Amino acid sequence: MGKELPSSSSGTDKRSETSSSSSSSHSKDRSPPSGEPTDPHPNEAKTNTAELDIEEADGKNPLHATRDWYSTFATFVAGGVAGATSRTLTAPLDRVKIIVQEGHLVQGSHGKSLKSRKHGRLVDVVKIIYKDGGWKGFWRGNLVNCFKAGPEFAIVFSLRRYMSSLYDDCVEREQQRYNAALRRRIQEDKTSLDIRNREAVQREAMIGIHEDEDEDVPNSVKKAAWKKELEMESSIFTPPFNTLGRLSNVPRLLINCTIGAAAGVGSQSILYPLEVLKTRVCVSKNAEFTGGVWEIVKEGYRRGGILDFYKGFTPNLVGIVVYRGLEMGLYSSFQQSIMLYRMQIQGKTKKEAALNSAEVGVVGMGASAIAQTVSYPLNVVRTRLQTQGSKGRPKQYNGTIDCIVKMVKSKGVSSLFSGLLPNYMKAIPASAVTFMMFEKTQSLLLGDE
DSSP states (O other), X not given: OTTHHHHHHHHHHHHHHHHHHHHHHHHHHTOOOTTOOOSSSHHHHHHHHHHHHHHHHHHHSOTTTTOOHHXXXXXXXXXXXXXXXXXXXXXXXXXXXXXXXXXXXXXXXXXXXXXXXXXSHHHHHHHHHHHHHGGXXXXXXXXXXXXXXXXXXXXXXXXHHHHHHHHHHHHHHHHHHHHHHHHHHHHHHHHHHHHHHHHHHHHHHHTSOOOOTTTTSOHHHHHHHHHHHHHHHHOSSOXXXXXXXXXXXXXXXXXXXXXXXXXXXXXXXXXXXXXXXXXXXXXXXXXXXXXXXHHHHXXXXXXXXXXXXXXXXXXXXXXXXXXXXXXXXXXXXXXXXXXXXXXXTSOOOHHHHSOOHHHHHHHHHHHHHHHHHHHHHHHHHHHHHHHTTSTTOOOOOSSHHHHHHHHHHHHOGGGGGTTHHHHHHHHHHHHHHHHHHHHHHHXXXXXXX
């Protein structure tokens, strides 16, 4: 008995080995052709694998991967330098524009309001500014404007870079998820086809009938539904917003305009009191506030507290959404289109396709001209609301709508475009200088990035 147990055990082992080897050889003989699953639950396995692929795709390249502190800092510095430089160079034109926009009864040489004279209005404003403060008078309020424009453009360009790189990360992640989902669907379709073929063979063998359950559904409908499911599954949006599809399907111009608008709102929400202060300094005479900027601050605070420095904020916010959205959006889109053409059609490298300073200036001026024309009426309304009630100026308007209605009734629709010419003369060159200085400074700080 003691000897039989090992032999029995040994025999069992041998039989199991023989059985396993025969079953393995048998399974090899019966192994499905290449591409067929051998898993007893192929759907579940493939689905889990694909889901892991999607999770892995999300994990390999987390959002914010393309942003680092130095590039953000360099963009911030470049934006600040660009804003302060452009506003200093165009300060005289800015003051002329604001005085014409504001429309206060500043006395001309003949005792007439500047707004009542049809000809020579800009020349009269230039003469008044020079008579009131000499050449320095043309830069009145520029220090405040630099304190406002420097941080404003630093914030605008930094937010623009951040949101643009965030968009690029989202698009890259969507593509990775799309590829993973596509692999899973292909695997599922192969598995489903294999199962259906086997079932069809079994039915034909048993009853000789083979009916395709989906033969009444057109292939185009199947493909459309299949594509829709893929779009929803790979979308960066969470349910129920994933029904909108992938972010990468949104036109790039719309994305660029949205990014520009968001950057503009972010900067203006922080720095708007400086905008109000700059405007009040620009429309004041040299002797109107003997205490300088600090007197203007105290006078405004006494009159209405902190809220006094947020007058005209609503039209300004709407205007900045339109203006900054169009300006930044069009500039980015023009720049991207030109570089894409040079790289794809002309075969240039990214460095060779980059715009030079003159081209950047032209693109910046074109974007600014379109944005200024569309948003200018809101700019005029904002200026009227900012300056009313200050130092003898009458309080005429009760809000944005009231201001628009009264201006149109009094002087017609053209009053909403008061100062458009000097605004073009100031804003278009200012935008060109801003973009040129920004690109050059950023290039110096970041090199060929």
